[in-house]
Amino acid sequence: MDVDIAVVGRGMIGGAAGRHLAERGHTVALIGPGDEYSSHGDAGRITRIVGRTEIWTELAANSIERYADIAERSGIDFHVPCGFLAAYLDAAEWADRARAFGSDARVVDREWVRQGTGIDVANGLGLVYEGAPGGYIQPRRLVAAQSRLAEVAGASVVNADVASLRATSAGFEVGGSFGIIVARRVLLATGAFACDLTGIRLAVERRPRTVVMAEWDGFGDGRTVPSFVCDQPPDDRVEEIYWNPPIEYPDGVVRMKIGGNLKGFVPLQQAELVDWFHTDGNPVEAECLTNNLRTLLPDADFGPMSTKPCVITGTATGYPYIGWVDDGLAVARGGNGSSAKSSDELGRIAAGLFSEAGWDSPIDQSVFAPVPV
Numbered sequence: 001m002d003v004d005i006a007v008v009g010r011g012m013i014g015g016a017a018g019r020h021l022a023e024r025g026h027t028v029a030l031i032g033p034g035d036e037y038s039s040h041g042d043a044g045r046i047t048r049i050v051g052r053t054e055i056w057t058e059l060a061a062n063s064i065e066r067y068a069d070i071a072e073r074s075g076i077d078f079h080v081p082c083g084f085l086a087a088y089l090d091a092a093e094w095a096d097r098a099r100a101f102g103s104d105a106r107v108v109d110r111e112w113v114r115q116g117t118g119i120d121v122a123n124g125l126g127l128v129y130e131g132a133p134g135g136y137i138q139p140r141r142l143v144a145a146q147s148r149l150a151e152v153a154g155a156s157v158v159n160a161d162v163a164s165l166r167a168t169s170a171g172f173e174v175g176g177s178f179g180i181i182v183a184r185r186v187l188l189a190t191g192a193f194a195c196d197l198t199g200i201r202l203a204v205e206r207r208p209r210t211v212v213m214a215e216w217d218g219f220g221d222g223r224t225v226p227s228f229v230c231d232q233p234p235d236d237r238v239e240e241i242y243w244n245p246p247i248e249y250p251d252g253v254v255r256m257k258i259g260g261n262l263k264g265f266v267p268l269q270q271a272e273l274v275d276w277f278h279t280d281g282n283p284v285e286a287e288c289l290t291n292n293l294r295t296l297l298p299d300a301d302f303g304p305m306s307t308k309p310c311v312i313t314g315t316a317t318g319y320p321y322i323g324w325v326d327d328g329l330a331v332a333r334g335g336n337g338s339s340a341k342s343s344d345e346l347g348r349i350a351a352g353l354f355s356e357a358g359w360d361s362p363i364d365q366s367v368f369a370p371v372p373v
């Protein structure tokens with residue numbers, strides 16, 4: 001196969017980039033396996049316009065605007081706008097920023113939250129609620145929708161790992177169990193599991209995270225649990241927590257998922273990733289997340305709980321790296337634990353790198369500049 005652009009990594013950002021590139025008329029191979037070692041192999045990811053910075057807010061708003069079109073044209077639904085709550089000291093500022101991008105975010109009080117959602121935030125944090133489109137997306141389904149639309153636009157979707165990448169005078173030879181794909185240019189969108197396909201090393205930290213899954217299908221009395229992020233949670237061995245509301249998993253069980261940022265965590269080396277994924281996560285983190293879940297939702301009668309390891313990819317800038325790292329070789333990676341909701345916009349910006357016009361975002365290119373080690 002001979003293509004203009006090979007996108008390596010068919011996750012949330014690579015899937016989006018592949019679609020945008022194909023829909024812009026490029027010849028594209030979108031190459032990557034399923035979701036075993038990815039950050040999107042899950043049933044829910046929070047989505048919301050409300051963000052901690054103006055840049056995250058703008059990226060999310062631009063992505064969310066296209067959700068309905070992606071779902072309609074692919075025939076794959078992935079967005080559940082069940083609402084979103086943030087508990088942060090500066091939450092009112094988050095709301096002001098988000099309203100400028102079309103959100104209905106508003107400051108609410110503890111009693112309103114307790115009555116409508118069952119969540120009790122006791123420590124005087126600011127509370128901001130966003131109705132639709134706030135809620136969650138189903139990441140596997142979004143990736144499937146992007147792959148389907150990329151294929152409709154003429155991309156070749158290859159369900160396999162890339163094992164080798166070799167620069168040649170004409171571009172690149174991309175190798176794997178599929179044979180060799182010859183590509184003029186390459187976009188690496190390989191997330192946390194980027195194997196060392198090139199000698200180019202970027203300042204990327206792989207942060208181990210543990211999630212707790214609690215079987216529970218909601219109150220059933222009119223109170224609706226929204227997606228949630230909270231700074232300084234009651235058990236403050238984690239500095240921040242998030243959860244997805246009850247969602248049905250592929251095994252038919254409805255679960256809530258809670259995760260957070262454990263203070264003093266030790267980043268993982270690439271070689272440690274697979275072993276980490278064969279553990280049940282960090283028991284201290286799991287205990288602390290469980291305490292937070294029970295304290296913040298005091299009336300919920302949770303069933304069995306289980307834990308899972310996962311990893312997020314942090315960059316030196318706090319924003320994803322999108323840019324050229326060598327002749328004909330670009331990257332789009334480093335989701336910083338926040339990119340699922342914004343993946344379509346990040347993929348669109350990455351696709352812009354390959355256009356005649358170049359950078360295609362009102363956000364300055366320097367924000368996304370890859371930082372070498």
Ligand SMILES: Cc1cc2nc3c(=O)[nH]c(=O)nc-3n(C[C@H](O)[C@H](O)[C@H](O)COP(=O)(O)OP(=O)(O)OC[C@H]3O[C@@H](n4cnc5c(N)ncnc54)[C@H](O)[C@@H]3O)c2cc1C
Binds near residue numbers: 040162194209
């Ligand atoms: C537990 C958890 C909870 C999160 N919660 C949220 C949330 O609530 N809201 C939110 O917006 N974001 C959230 N995130 C972050 C979000 O999921 C990531 O930012 C997003 O998935 C990053 O997309 P990506 O394409 O960079 O990586 P991924 O989605 O991981 O995709 C990378 C892909 O590259 C593939 N790949 C790697 N190496 C190769 C290779 N050699 N050949 C071919 N393919 C390769 C992998 O298999 C994978 O499919 C969360 C992340 C985690 C881990």
